[in-house]
Amino acid sequence: MTAACRCGAVVFEAAGAPIVTAACYCTSCQEAGRRFEQLDHAPPVLTADGGTNFVLHRKDRVRCVKGADRLEEHRLKPDSTTRRMVAACCNSPMFLEFTKGHWLSLYRDRLTEGAPPLEMRVMTGDRRAGVELPGDIPNYKTHSGRFMWKLLGAWLAMGLRVPRTVEGMRAA
Template sequence: MIERSASCVCGRVQLKAVGEPILGAVCCCSDCQAGGRLIEALPNAAAIRDGFGGTPYLIYRDDRFACVAGAEALEGIKLSESAPTTRYVATCCNSGMYLKHGPGWWTSVYRARFSGDPPPVEVRNKVASLPPGVTLPGDIPSYRGFPLKLIRRLLAARLAMWMARSAPGEGARVP
């Protein structure tokens, strides 16, 4: 099974993901744009958004993702008290690491945090939220909302997680 490593810029916070991601996507929703700007405005923070304002992620099942070092340096940031999404930043170097959408069963890891050659992004979603005048390349499909491909894969991942929990000793859980 494939293992991928991700880390903050200084290397204190280490993440591990097992298996292929559910999907590689660039989210262009207004919350991801605002969250990206907020994180990138922190002192010495590395970029997490692409040149068009979207945020590239690799999306993993929760049981295939773990922080394996430096968890004490992670701080959750919400855009508002009632926001369902928490973005996690490594406070040691202000690197955006990942986000959790509660009550989701997946973790969206900022693609920029992966070392080596991470899987490519497959889609751009919520492009209707981009500012007027942004012209996207035609390199991957772009969707005004969330594509059916993403919804199907998230549901399939949920089913696979449920089935892995039902069968003792099965699955690829990250230790």
């Protein structure tokens, strides 16, 4: 699976199947999406209903193959353990990383082809007022047990290791 910024200067490769594909409606993802969409020539981040679509992968299976020097870190608060990386060349958000976690959340719209379908919507309790979600996939008010189980299963498969950063990318 390949993810690239809009201009193609930053490229990531992810090996193996994703952990899960989800849309997040948490207040942090909504705020980050609004901020990113304010950047010059930035591509859309938020869906029409205010969600942010991600494909979660194990950190040890994702690597930057081109343009790591163009990545720019964004945190909603200076001491946040969550960082979002943007390709500064074209202001394309590339991924979200919980720095203490074992997974990386690639922005689904950055996948160049064959993006897997969404499996679930999480944190829907934080969605904008008046937004009605379809029932085509599960809608969870928080991070569901199913979501957490998928993360735990990936971590167990990694031997409970937590890679510090993505190979080939600047450290946190």
